[in-house]
Amino acid sequence: MNKHITHPHPPVYDESGNLICCTQEEKIDAHTPPQIAPREETHQEGDGHDHSHGHSHEGGLGWKAYAPALISLVLLLSGLAMEHLLSLEFFTGWIKIVWYTFAYIPVGFPVIKEAWEALRKGEVFTEFFLMSIATIGAFAIGEYPEGVAVMLFYAVGELFQTAAVKRAKNNIKALLDVRPNIASVLRNGNYETVDPETVQIGETIQVKVGEKIPLDGVLLSEKAVLNTAALTGESKPQNVLRSEKLMAGSINLDGVVELKVEKLFNDSSIARILDLVQNATARKSKTELLIRRLAKIYTPIVVYLAIAICFLPYFFVADYVFTDWLYRALIFLVISCPCALVISIPLGYFGGLGAASRNGLLFKGATYLDQLTKVNTLVMDKTGTVTKGVFKIKDIVVDGQFDEGQFMNLLMAIEAKSTHPIAKAIMEYSSDNSLAEATNIREIAGKGLTGEVAGKAMAVGNKKLMEQFDIAIPAKADNIVESIVLVGIDGSFAGYVTIADELKEDAKTTIQELRKTGIQHLIMLSGDKDSITQKVATELGIKSAKGGLLPEDKLNEVENIKQDPSRVVAFVGDGINDAPVLAASDVGIAMGGLGSDVAIETADVIIQTDQPSKIVTGIKIGKSTQRIIWQNIILAFGVKIIVLILGAGGLATMWEAVFADVGVALLAILNAVRLQRMKWNH
Known part of the structure; x- marks a missing residue:
């Protein structure tokens, strides 16, 4: 200090x-x-x-x-x-x-x-x-x-x-005067009050009502209600469910909660914010x-x-x-x-x-406050930036030989063995029946999973997996833009599930407001497949979009844009793969809530609330x-x-x-x- x-x-x-x-x-x-x-x-x-x-x-x-x-x-x-x-x-x-x-x-x-x-x-x-x-x-x-x-x-x-x-x-x-002074950590079967700096990754800590969360971690309790105003500028209480992340400096508003520590004190959200400000x-x-x-x-x-x-x-x-x-x-x-x-x-x-901090925006220097007002080209990532980055089931289509409940139970039995984000989305389906045990699970790289459930041979994956097992799929399934999970049972096509990422609530209004601030060029670059990227861009009214890009492809695209000396380029992203582009752009903007540490360290501006509309707020403040x-x-x-x-x-x-x-x-x-x-x- x-x-x-x-x-x-x-x-x-x-x-x-x-x-x-x-x-x-x-x-x-x-x-x-x-x-x-x-x-x-x-x-x-x-x-x-x-x-x-x-x-x-x-x-x-x-x-x-x-x-x-x-x-x-x-x-x-x-x-x-x-x-x-x-x-x-x-x-x-x-x-x-x-x-x-x-x-x-x-x-x-x-x-x-x-x-x-x-x-x-x-x-x-x-x-x-x-x-x-x-x-x-x-x-x-x-x-x-x-x-x-x-x-x-x-x-x-x-x-x-x-x-x-x-x-x-x-x-x-x-x-930012929310830096916790104590942490109640579980050691030898009892909770001890210690200095947060002594708590190690993996330890369990307990937070009572009205206390500040001392370190970043994952919620072990069923749910938590948090006041995150000091970190994000949002006065509305935030509801967090089990296995979701909690940020140090948040205040627990309801019941005693437990969490598993994920970061040391000096690497926590609040320590990072204090250092930046x-x-x-x-x-x-x-x-x-x-x-x-x-x-x-x-x-x-x-x-x-x-x-x-x-x-x-x-x-x-x-x-x-x-x-x-x-x-x-x-x-x-x-x-x-x-x-x-x-x-x-x-x-x-x-x-x-200070005004930016109160509105959930952290600038790493006054020079970026100035530079943001000059931006005329905004390049954005898709997943986690304008979308929530959380996959959810959109449609379930069953081919008649099973009802939806039976179909989903068989599918979930296979997906329960996977850690893929799409598998997690499928596992959120509410089922009244207990899942059967899947056996002989085999992962085929780039295609999907196979296995047996209740005596039935299962093939769960993409079109390439279906072709491998000579399972014919209907034309309507072949033309779907969203991410799709095709299911074959005993060598026959049984149905499919589409998985979609939701747009953030303020995504559409953000695009409209950005144009009013004078930003002439809006471009979307994504690693997701091009058809999905184009669909999201169309929904938002963005005319220029490219999907299926690797990190180096995004970097090349931004460097090509910067060849025009009249362009002042800002890039908004959240993932590790966005770090090179954040560094290369005139103003790098990272999503600080769900964004990766690498992206946050590389960026010039950090949005603590993960709301793209904060870009407009930042421009107005600047x-x-x-x-x-x-x-x-x-x-x-x-x-x-x-x-x-x-x-x-x-x-x-x-x-x-x-x-x-x-x-x-x-x-x-x-x-x-x-x-x-x-x-x-x-």
Whole structure:
């Protein structure tokens, strides 16, 4: 777990614009001076101890953080009252200077200290340096209240920034604060309470009502009702039946349940999600990196312009007064602080990532949030992506010599010996009679099974198996598109069962909504036979589809699409065979509920709910994030340029400068925070 901030310093960037010398959390908090971010002790999340030390658990800051600003505010207002309202005679000269100096120190000293430490490291053009020079300069020319006010408003602005950042981070952490602390594991005939990290694969654990499931596993009990909101964003309770999978972090809502552990704690769903979310901000978007680079260039330029404003008029203005032009230069410096951009843009992306997490979408970086909005070609797998990946009996057709019950009992007796998904679907048929024992079972590779049941010779499989035993099949059975199980009994055709995979409930609406978002090309690629793939594609309204593809065939198809430079390709899949295509596409999207670990590790975006409609949600969140960030950029640059011009011309005072810096920063932050409150239809 990364450390919380202890001694924040001015941001230091490498040549690529990435923050260095920071922990993961400092990457967004690096602009926060000490009085704004009270010390937090380094600790492991979820250790059960209170580390708050005076600040709120809700993401707000404690009273200690606000104390310096409150002291300065009281002293400033008292000074202004004595000077202007009461017009006290003694409040002049050194008394006035000392009073405003005491008002300045609580908010000014920490910033000056940070500016000095930055200078020692060779970092000159930081916001701390700019604010220090501007306010000390105001004192030098006798503008004491304005010097205090500028630093006070800057401190208040930083308090709001820090609170907004904390709220953004805590919104995500609240969703993921479900990491279980204990596990009740069956050992030596008794249940022992242990650390989940000590539980091994294959062990049985028990979960009581209201407890969190500590590790991924398979349900041993008859059924379970789970709250999976923290993992999937879905508030609706999930019903799980025996032998189905359960995800760590889900909350048991009904009865005591037992499960068999399938993954170690560090490989569980919740551990994987925590890791992804915590590291998401490390991969910055191009917009964020561009603004950081611009800030590095823009700030020194403004500093040199401020120097020019102060001294150059001496050579051109007849009635040049140094203090007047110094005041204009100081205003210029205050306005030049790029904090509105530098903090609100990362905060905007953090808000977007948080909103996505709450909606069951995990982005492995802000760059993919941006990239998803540019996708114009979506390639999708079929099974497990737009279909449920669960086979069910669609039709049972019997040739007359048996009734349906007798026919299915004979068929199930043979299929009971198979582990094939189709066999499992057949075994779900509800039968009132006990199954006869099948003997002499033989599997013929690529064809099916043979054996004997109740003295009858059985052949169960595909057309090739029927041909091998010279069993004639009717033409209608030969033309069926779905997966079909043909049955021969004692050398004669006895009937067939068709097996079909169901479309997901939101599959059709997803295709319609994707077209509305601007995705022009929808393509389906599947390893299932082409006839089934074409049928599903037609049902969904997808015009381009190919079936019967091996993993390398899918990869070749996507690489061929990418030959067109105008195409930005996203691929959606869930299986191990989809991993190469997920890696090759511009944006790889994996189904995180039923999807394979390999696909999830390879993908850039993970859909925790296995709902394809979440792709639309992700695009909407990405577009909203981009829109808010560009609003902030235009707002910050626009207001700053206007006030810079007014300041250079002597038409703006320090108060306008404060608005151009702190006011715009606050507006940008409030705009970015909107992302955390927006709701998207699924």
